[in-house]
Amino acid sequence: KAGVTQTPRYLIKTRGQQVTLSCSPISGHRSVSWYQQTPGQGLQFLFEYFSETQRNKGNFPGRFSGRQFSNSRSEMNVSTLELGDSALYLCASSPGTSGVEQYFGPGTRLTVT
């Protein structure tokens, strides 16, 4: 099976812009989660989608949003970018309804200047 794919792999944006990141889960996986990874804060949970519904949400401002499509593909959007949003954004898919075991993609490296 193909693994989790994320596009783009690298992105440079300026403050105030918005960005959309894309994730294709492993075939058959219905749960998709998004994480932000930074050197200072480590891996932090953003949100999880299951069958097109947001099932869990982390403690991030409303500028961070996401959605999941009927084919389980997911997108994450960040509006009004800030310098502190520079990070590696990781998408992970999970096979079961519990969504616990995570299979990660390679991530999108976002740099905000």
Next chain:
Amino acid sequence: TQLLEQSPQFLSIQEGENLTVYCNSSSVFSSLQWYRQEPGEGPVLLVTVVTGGEVKKLKRLTFQFGDARKDSSLHITAAQPGDTGLYLCAGAFMEYGNKLVFGAGTILRVKS
């Protein structure tokens, strides 16, 4: 206070040495996972433990889950340069809706 504490933060050892990484919480894990991440890549799942007292082995890696399900350890025997990477523990807590909480990670460097 962090929900999940991982230690040590950094380990630099010689090839052939043994090491242990610890993961602790004051809350009970409903499940716990260990991941390994290399630079520029996403974390790769190594193991999931669910039952208190559980021990799992993956080649030279031994994973233990505490009897009370509040702690876990990863032991590497005869470390090799290929073991270099960031090791992350991640726990799910029933009282937090089973969202996965990651530890800060242990950066392991194995020198040849």
